[in-house]
Amino acid sequence: MEKMSRVTTALGSSTISGRTMFCHLDAPANAISVCRDATQVVVAGRNIFKIYGLEEEQFVEKLNLRVGRKPSLNFSCADVMWHQMEENLLATAATNGAVVTWNLGKPSRNKQDQLFTEHKRTVNKVCFHPTEVYMLLSGSQDGYMKCFDLRKKESVSTFSGQSESVRDVQFSMKDYFTFAASFENGNVQLWDIRRPDRYERMFTAHTGPVFCCDWHPDDRGWLATGGRDKMVKVWDMTTNRAKEIYCVQTIASVARVKWRPERKWHLATCSMMVDHNIYVWDIRRPFIPFATFEEHKDVTTGIVWRHQHDPYFLLSGSKDSTLYQHMFKDASRPVDRANPEGLCFGLFGDLAFAAKESLISGDANRKPYPGGDRRYPIFFFKKPDLTEQFAHVSSALSVFESSLESKRMDWFVKTARLYLLSGKPFAELCDHNAKVAKELNRPQVSTTWTMLRIMFSDPANLSTPGPNHIGKLGTLPLMNSFSMKEMGMGTESRLDRSKGESRQDNIHLDLGNSLINNICPNAENEETEGSEGQAEYMFGDAELDDDDLYSMEHDNQAEEQEYTLPQEAFPLRHEIMDNPLAPEHLQQDKADSPQASGNEAEVMCLTPIESFSLISISQPLFSPHLPAPFFCPVVREMLSHYAEQGDVQMAVSVLIVLGDRIRKEIDDLTQEHWYMSYIDLLQRFELWNVSNEVIKLSTCSAITCLNQTSTTLHVNCSNCKRPMSNRGWICDRCHQCASVCAVCHHVVKGLFVWCQGCSHGGHLEHVKNWLKSSSHCPAGCGHLCEYT
């Protein structure tokens, strides 16, 4: 035990110093290892086998172990280990299956000592016993582990994993006789070195190969494993069953894992593919690396802490042919770059917002949120060494509750349920939807529907006004009064000219009779109807009340045959923008879409262009029937506006109802985007049927195919509890009909409903009928079933 004490007291003798530095190797490294006193490092790879001295400022090549004219494959190293007791002793694992030991004390140039060629396949790992000088362990691709006594020519014992390749072997730090081996099939085995006949314990640690494992240097029972499944797991081996106590999810397969000395919770990992960085994790905070070393340009193949009692120096070798010494103080800390703010919506529209306390602390009104401490639980009990802790961010969480909001989406749900999107003539659909919208107090939407009907219906059908048609003035000659004038209004940005300042832009649609609506950009529920509230939006000082509107209509009637020709020549170029302070924009707008309102107040201050439109008023009557495509730009504009206001429901519903009439006007991507948003909303409100209807009715290929994904439901057999691979009703394994109806005792091949409590069920209809008369399970199990 004298050796033991030597190990544990090793640190005091020399203090290590240095800086972040690197040197070029001639070839990619596969593995590295340091000698006990941390002054030298050995680098091994397919074409390299060298020892470097670690000096204050640089690496110095000390020795090249690849000697001889024709380097044999024995030099092609997969792994290397420097003995931690005997500083002249090294072992390598060769890709051809040889295990080689090297004695640096040899006087000759060739330092090769022993050669064991017992393994038939590549040797993946060699490991010296931490305290026993002559004991060496190897693990190979052929599935065997061999223990060598370096005083003998052959292995003293062979351990058969009874499975695929061994990827790593590690002697326990504390348990003299125990070693762990990790396998390609995902298993980890624990062995007693004295009992080669069978393993002490085996458990499955990962899916896919376990590339590495490492015993905790201090804690007796902890074993860290890393696998191809991108996970690092920490196992507590002291209990009867190996228990997973921590798990870190990385972004690439884990090639090596090494506990950080003197830090109970820290470990370093590197990856085999794709990711070149070295991460140091605090296993208690597995979501973000504690520190990252980003120097390497190709995958890191070997990492080792320079001294087993010093946590500040990490050495690494890489495929990019460099050897690095990383200083911990130079590591980058991802947590510094992480966004410390979080924002989330609750189910009922509540908003939670977490941010650094310092940022919000000025806010005196904040109430402490009921339900416990706002701060993170304190992880670190040791005295603060700032570089050794996660940045201590104490965050404040604010919750903004919204009382109104829970009600606010009712209209959405109801509208979604009640709208008709297909199955009836176009005009009827529009009328129906207009009615729905009206009943929900959304007059503007309602009007839009009515207008759509008018725009796109056959003129012949127009004689029958829809149910929504409120004709205060009796039946107006719709087509005529509606002719072109309103189009102008619908497409332009409105200015309040009498004040000379810009107003809120609105889509401004004027229906022939009495309603002038605007879209409320702030999405307040439209509770007012065609009266002051909206007039305010539009006309500002030149405020209109109902009478004005009506008088305007009278005007229209009076000059019934007005028609403004120029409109046609002005295609819409601008999206309507809520930008009150953009004079040049407005100027352009004016030029593009001259005002064509019949309102006297506005006519008074007409710009020259507008006067042009005045002239046009005296144009003779054209055919009262306008072709439907003529309206498409307006409708397109209108749809985008609705979508932008957040009412994607309207946009999609109109899109579906109008179908081919409008589809070509709107580019596919936008359509797809709208559909996706609407479907997402519907699904959040659990309106599955509606969402499905929308998917079905959509014409975007990207949307219609949504119905074809995830259509498989996997079930287990009710007899043998195994997954049923083949058909839904008969189990391949036990050859029994799995889904038997509890009511009629026949096999169910169609709709099957079952109770999640007792797993009995049957034909949908049968169960429905049964539950009318009884509340117990039809199978007689006594369970009070609930089918909802």
Next chain:
Amino acid sequence: SFIPPALRGAEGQKRSRQSDFGVRIPRPLGNGPSRFIPEKEILQVSKVDPRTQSIFEDAFAALGRLDNISLVMGFHPQYLESFLRTQHYLLQMDGPLSLHYRHYIGIMAAARHQCSYLVNLHVNDFLQVGGDSKWLNGLDGAPQKLQALGELNKILAHRPWLLTKAHIEHLLKAEEHSWSLAELIHAVVLLTHYHSLASFTFGCGITPEIHSDGGHTFRPPSLSQYCVCDIANGNGHGHLEERRGNHQVSEVSGEVEVLMERMKQLQECRDEEEASQEEMATRFEREKTESMLVATAEDEECVPSRDVSRHFEDPSYGYKDFSRRGEHVPTFRVQDYSWEDHGYSLVNRLYPDVGQLLDEKFQMAYNLTYNTMAMHKDVDTTMLRRAIWNYIHCMFGIRYDDYDYGEINQLLDRSFKVYIKTMVCSPEKTTKRMYESFWRQFQHSEKVHVNLLLMEARMQAELLYALRAITRYMT
């Protein structure tokens, strides 16, 4: 008698119309799914093994057809299951490429080996999923994006070791025609899948289904017994061949025993006498160069029964050219880039789940054994399977440090090597004679097993080169 008279009348009418108007009734060409394996034997399998039966049912349910490839693979249900699952995932399930792209890439890959069977199969699928029939006029008709893939297709199929990161870069950085990494991985997996499947198709002499081109004739059966392909491959005298085959069996009996004896010897003597490292290295090189010289089929040119060559460019580019010129294949050390460690991670990262599926399929193929050899039972065939696998990788320049390539020479005789070489490098030249001349005493199911090994080993080799190039591009 329960058929209502009206219907009966209609049926009668139809029949009479057929004869009256000369409706041509297709008749199958060839016998059964494979030209090499008697139909009886193949059909026997699914009748006996319930597992195979249920896999067939599933495959039929999923695709609406049961292709001849699956029928032949039915000898090895465990593998077939894995194979179909992978193929289904690649073609039908979520993935970065659209469905018609997938089939078109399949067509491109199969056409590289003039495998009209697979081409026809996927031309139909391609059209069914809404592919543009103009594309089928040739690669020129396809979008530029797919045209760019032609080069990769060509290199992968014939000389994968020439693949560099420049090729990858060319595909990924082509402005509006560029591929995304995920798409490229998908495409690479598809290409390698169909290259190797073409090998299998030729290696097992898969015949076209009755409904596809070249699968039927309208001639009355009495006129000709021979199918076009047979004639093209010089196999017109099927019956004669069979008889001769039987005759030969008696001559070469003992072949299996010799092979088993050798395996036993190798097993024993390996521990005694160790070849030096230099010796091992030269053995690999020798095997590699020798494999180049193994003559593939006599230089007869194969006649493609359908003009499939239009699906790829540069038809003269083949394996043959290069072996003639004696180019050197660089050595690829599998310890530096292996499927298990590196390839898997890359594929699974960019195309989730496929890495897993392929991994399972490779392992299934590599580890599949029934511990039988011809009529002998309880034989450990690991050594033989490993020799075959490593020999194929050796042809692609892939070297296992821990393998003694001397074993290959001991275990694989010349006719077998010719077969392997032909099947892997220019499968379109595989003939029935080749199929019959190796391992004469072995059963057909065992030969299919060999074919599976060849196919998977080839796929892995191609994948390794492609993935390595992609990895190099990424770093």
